[in-house]
Amino acid sequence: MRVLITNDDGISSPGLVALVRTFEAAAETYVVAPEHERSATGHAITLHKPLRAHPAVIPGSSVRAWATNGTPADCVVLGILDLLEGRRPDVVLSGINVGPNMGRDLTYSGTVSGAMEGAIFRVPSIAVSIGAFRNPIFTVAAEFAMHLARAILERGLPDDTLLNVNVPNLPKEEIGGIAITRQGPKRYVSRLEKRTDPRGRTYYWLTGEPAPLPDEEGTDSWALAQGRISVTPIGLDLTDGGLREAMEAWELQIPR
């Protein structure tokens, strides 16, 4: 198995290091990751400035690695089209992110966008996140990612799909199983902190807090609340079929 690992927390993130150490024992492993944190970048790619990649060292590991000035999606492009020198990966992994990527997070998530770019290259791809922001336990998440990568190699994934994995921040013995979930409605409520700089000008910090929504059964956040690993199959087709049908009756017209 040949894997390409990226993330959005940056190449020196402990979550990425944990994933690399687990995979390099069993797979031909490459890392192409942003040199700095690129959280909440969405599925951005860099068209307006030159991209650069320089060799990097992953602590305690001997894998080939590059740090780039790009987004997670840029990293996947750089890896597949140039840095891996034609060695097409069997799996793209993005993570391990510190903090969950669930519900409405998905459209913003740099971690998920790395896996999306893998899927666009038709490489089976997995985004992996830990469901807590503090004192993350990476072992279970890294081992489960390996288990899932092997399952994907055996069974394949349909075109234009990827897997979004969230692992509860618990020791292995406390994890209550695995749930194949749907993306839930959990979201952050955006908030602006308006401040004044020393020169008297206004600026804003964009922040947010989780909306107080109940966990709906079968969703990603419901699985995590139960101490289960959440695996959400994600597709690249964003069409809303129900609304499409309803709109046929709208009789829209070209204005005269």
Next chain:
Amino acid sequence: MRVLITNDDGISSPGLVALVRTFEAAAETYVVAPEHERSATGHAITLHKPLRAHPAVIPGSSVRAWATNGTPADCVVLGILDLLEGRRPDVVLSGINVGPNMGRDLTYSGTVSGAMEGAIFRVPSIAVSIGAFRNPIFTVAAEFAMHLARAILERGLPDDTLLNVNVPNLPKEEIGGIAITRQGPKRYVSRLEKRTDPRGRTYYWLTGEPAPLPDEEGTDSWALAQGRISVTPIGLDLTDGGLREAMEAWELQIPR
């Protein structure tokens, strides 16, 4: 009708100006848009640096407008949470983008991400793009956006949905109608141009060209190829239901 207009080409883009001029005659119109081009930003939000907004003038218009250092999604947050001073918009419009946003473009598109952010605030939202990169004709697109905004106000949109509109670059009399479409498989094939800078170091330009795919009936690109306006209902739930069902049989396990 109160509208908030943003885009990803930047506040001085002719496509935005055309939209503003059409709407200000009939609606209370506000503009919050990036000061520079922010194409291919995906659904990025800015969490790691301060956001700033300064008053701006839209040529030939008297609407209130602000230019920001943020992404299209940041602009919508700034507008709704602060700049509009509590005047919640009835509709968020993003565009008019010069160049289509179809198929796989959608996950990368800054134009679409502005409308996505509107939908996250539960404001009915529309992304509008012109199907050509040169000599864009904005009139039909702007007038159709107005028609569609009025239809939405009358009928409403379901939560967590938005509309992605692509208008053929044709004079009004040559447009062959309106099609309610699904997101098609059209995509760009990424390509890297590897160069050497004057100091002898490698850098890359990320570029791409359209994949030579046939237009499938009922898709966004099929409608445009027929000279029709494409309206694609988009949802924020990315779950792939079919794969979710199939994966129940995978019997994934927590590694021992």
